[in-house]
Amino acid sequence: MKIYLASGNAHKRGEISRILYPHTITIPSDEHIAFDPEETADSFFGNALIKAKQLFEITGFPAVADDSGICVDALNGEPGIYSARYGAETGAGDDKARNRLLLSNMEGITERKCRFICNMVLYYDTDRFYSVQETLEGILVTEGRGTGGFGYDPLVYLPEYGKTVAELTPEEKDACSHRGKAVRKLACIIETLQ
Numbered sequence: 001m002k003i004y005l006a007s008g009n010a011h012k013r014g015e016i017s018r019i020l021y022p023h024t025i026t027i028p029s030d031e032h033i034a035f036d037p038e039e040t041a042d043s044f045f046g047n048a049l050i051k052a053k054q055l056f057e058i059t060g061f062p063a064v065a066d067d068s069g070i071c072v073d074a075l076n077g078e079p080g081i082y083s084a085r086y087g088a089e090t091g092a093g094d095d096k097a098r099n100r101l102l103l104s105n106m107e108g109i110t111e112r113k114c115r116f117i118c119n120m121v122l123y124y125d126t127d128r129f130y131s132v133q134e135t136l137e138g139i140l141v142t143e144g145r146g147t148g149g150f151g152y153d154p155l156v157y158l159p160e161y162g163k164t165v166a167e168l169t170p171e172e173k174d175a176c177s178h179r180g181k182a183v184r185k186l187a188c189i190i191e192t193l194q
């Protein structure tokens with residue numbers, strides 16, 4: 001099946017395509033489709049729904065959207081749905097700057113539980129859509145480690161692997177990640193659709 005992915009993030013595309021193979025994953029820029037929806041909802045689900053619905057309405061094809069982020073308990077769940085924009089108003093413009101900001105906001109705090117959350121919506125047809133939300137629990141490090149993955153991966157330590165998410169192989173990350181778990185559940189739904 002041809003499925004549009006409501007994202008320009010090459011890392012997300014890679015992680016989702018690997019699991020949804022042999023379905024073809026197309027992102028708007030592959031077909032020069034202008035796509036820049038405003039994420040105005042107050043939840044991962046709400047924002048994923050906005051993106052998937054809008055892309056379905058533009059293309060007429062099934063569309064998947066992923067809205068994800070990192071939630072830190074000691075910061076009352078921040079940055080949460082604002083993970084991609086964390087610190088933007090004070091100039092934190094890239095992954096490294098966002099990671100530095102998060103570590104500095106956690107300085108001296110010993111309670112370091114956090115989780116990645118991924119909500120995925122498949123907008124299959126007018127009035128037919130499906131949502132899955134999954135998590136990956138971890139501990140926020142005091143100093144980033146590893147070069148794999150993207151975003152906040154170097155900051156999240158997984159005791160069961162003895163590694164940060166950025167130190168996992170792509171296969172290891174797919175097996176345990178919030179996104180991997182959500183896409184595999186979505187894949188089961190896709191197989192039932194007609």
Ligand code: IMP
Nearest residue numbers: 066067068069070083084150151152153
């Ligand atoms: P979105 O594109 O609005 O869903 O923003 C997602 C943001 O959350 C990304 O830009 C990352 O900062 C963060 N994020 C989501 N998933 C991951 C992940 O798997 N690893 C690291 N950071 C992630």
